[in-house]
Amino acid sequence: MTRNRPAATSHHAALVAAGSPGTVTCSADSQRGRIPRGAAHRRFDARTRSKTPMTDLEWHCRNAFFLLLALPYAIALFVGLRAAEDYRVWILSLIARTYFPLFYRLRANRRCPFPDGPALIIANHRSPVDPIYIWCFHHYGPRGRRKIRRIEFFTAREYTTVPVVGWICRTMRVIPVGRDGRDMGPAREGLQRLRAGHWVGLFPEGRINLGYDLLPANEGVAWLALKAQVPVFPVFIHGAPQGNSMVQPFLTPADVTVLFGDPIDVTPYAGKRPTHELLAEITDLLMGRLAALGGVGYTPVPPPERAHAQDERSEAAPATASPSTKAALANEHSTPQSNGPADGSERNAAE
Numbered sequence: 001m002t003r004n005r006p007a008a009t010s011h012h013a014a015l016v017a018a019g020s021p022g023t024v025t026c027s028a029d030s031q032r033g034r035i036p037r038g039a040a041h042r043r044f045d046a047r048t049r050s051k052t053p054m055t056d057l058e059w060h061c062r063n064a065f066f067l068l069l070a071l072p073y074a075i076a077l078f079v080g081l082r083a084a085e086d087y088r089v090w091i092l093s094l095i096a097r098t099y100f101p102l103f104y105r106l107r108a109n110r111r112c113p114f115p116d117g118p119a120l121i122i123a124n125h126r127s128p129v130d131p132i133y134i135w136c137f138h139h140y141g142p143r144g145r146r147k148i149r150r151i152e153f154f155t156a157r158e159y160t161t162v163p164v165v166g167w168i169c170r171t172m173r174v175i176p177v178g179r180d181g182r183d184m185g186p187a188r189e190g191l192q193r194l195r196a197g198h199w200v201g202l203f204p205e206g207r208i209n210l211g212y213d214l215l216p217a218n219e220g221v222a223w224l225a226l227k228a229q230v231p232v233f234p235v236f237i238h239g240a241p242q243g244n245s246m247v248q249p250f251l252t253p254a255d256v257t258v259l260f261g262d263p264i265d266v267t268p269y270a271g272k273r274p275t276h277e278l279l280a281e282i283t284d285l286l287m288g289r290l291a292a293l294g295g296v297g298y299t300p301v302p303p304p305e306r307a308h309a310q311d312e313r314s315e316a317a318p319a320t321a322s323p324s325t326k327a328a329l330a331n332e333h334s335t336p337q338s339n340g341p342a343d344g345s346e347r348n349a350a351e
Contacts, residue, residue, distance in 0.1 A: 088171040093148050096136055104133075105255045112138045113260050118197045118230045121151060122221055122286060124214060124294060125203035127240035127249045131172075133258055134201065134235050152193060153201040154186060165246075175200070187220070194228035204287060210242065213297040214287060222282035226274055231263035232286055236294030261293040 100106060114121070123134060131153050139148050150172050157176035160169045169176075175193070177186045190200050202224075204217035225232050236259040241252035264286060272278055284300040291298035 089148055089150060092168065092171050093139075096132060100132075100136060103251065103253050106133065106136060106258070107256070108137050108140075108258045108260065110260050111140050113263065114138060114141070114199060114233060115231065115263075116146075118194045118228070119199050119263075120194060120221070120225050120228065120230050120232045121199060121201040121235060122204050122232060122290060123201065123235040124237060124290065124296075125205050125208050126210075126237060127208070127242055128246050129249050130203070130237055130240060131201065133237055133240065133256055135172075137258055137260075138199075149199060151199045151201045153203075154190065187224070190224055191227050194224065194230050200224070204283070204290075208242070213299070214291050214294075216299075217283050217287045219276070219279040219283050221286060222279040223274060225264075225266045225286070226269055226272075226279070226282060229267060229270055232266060233263050234261040234286070234290040234293050235259065236261070236290060236296075238294065259293050261289060264289055 121134065123130060131151065135151050138151060139146055152173050152175060154177050155169055155174040157178050160166050160174065160176050175186050175189050190202075194200050202221060204221040205215040206218050207215075209215050221232075238257040238259070239255050241249040241254040241256075243249045243252060266282060269278065269282060280300075287298050287300070
C-alpha cells in the first residue's frame with residue numbers, strides 16, 4: 001500500500017529550488033561523477049518493481065521442495081538411530097559400509113545365524129580387521145534385517161587409549177584385558193555380559209595366526225561357554241589381509257569370505273564341575289567344529305602336554321594369556337593350579 005505524502009514532496013522541491021545547505025543538485029553530482037541520491041533510490045525502486053512479486057502459493061511450493069529434498073536424509077538418520085543400540089554404533093556401521101567396499105570384496109556363505117539373545121562367538125584370528133569382518137554381516141539375520149548390535153570382543157587394555165582405535169573400542173564396548181593378566185575381572189565381565197543377553201566374541205587361538213591350521217586353543221573359551229550356558233557360534237574368515245603393522249591390513253585390498261557355522265550346544269555339560277579334563281574336552285569340541293567349518297586342520301593337545309604347552313605360550317606371548325580365568329577356575333576347584341584355563345583368547349584383533 002502506497003502512502004500519500006504531498007507535503008514532504010513539496011518541501012523537498014522547495015529546498016532543492018532554493019539551493020539550501022545539505023542538498024546536492026544533479027549538476028553538481030554529475031560534475032563529481034556521482035549518482036544523485038534520489039536517482040539511486042529511483043533506480044532501485046525500478047529494479048524492484050520490474051521483478052514479479054512471489055505469491056504465497058509460490059513461496060509455499062518452494063519451501064515444500066526443499067523439505068522434500070531433506071526428507072530422505074532425515075528418514076535415513078531416524079531409522080539408523082532407531083536401528084542401532086547407540087548413535088555411535090550407527091556411525092561406525094555407516095563408515096564401515098562406505099570404506100570397506102573400497103578395499104575389500106566381502107562375501108558370506110549365509111545370513112548371520114546369531115540369535116536375538118546371548119551368544120558366544122569364536123573365530124580364527126588371521127588379521128587385525130577380523131572383528132569388523134564379522135560385524136559387517138551381523139545385521140543380516142535369518143529373518144531379514146535386524147537391529148544393529150555390538151559384538152563385544154576381548155581386547156588388550158592399551159588399545160582403548162589409542163585415538164582412533166580407542167574410539168572404535170569404546171563404541172563396541174570391548175572388554176579390556178591387562179597384559180599382566182592378574183585381574184580376573186575381564187572373565188567375570190564377559191560372563192556377566194553373556195548372562196545379560198549380549199554377544200561376546202573372542203579368538204581362542206589367543207593371537208594372530210600366520211599359519212594355515214588352527215593353533216592350540218586356550219581353555220578360557222570352554223570356561224565361558226560352560227558357565228554361561230549359551231550357544232557358541234563358530235565363524236571362520238578366509239582371505240583376511242596380513243601385514244607387519246596394525247594399520248597395513250586396513251589398507252590392503254583383499255577378497256574376504258566369512259563362513260558362519262551352526263551353533264554348538266554345550267548344555268550336555270551343564271552342572272558338571274569345570275575340571276581341566278572337562279574344559280579340554282569342550283575346547284577340543286569347539287575348535288574341531290571351527291576347523292571343520294574352515295576346512296583346515298586342528299590337532300588337540302594331549303592332556304599330559306596341554307598344561308606345559310599353555311605355560312610355554314604364556315611365556316612366549318604374555319599379552320595373549322590372561323590368568324584371570326585361571327583364578328576363576330582355581331576358585332571352582334578350591335585347589336590352586338598354575339596351568340588353569342588361560343583366557344588368552346580374550347583379545348581383540350585390534351592388535
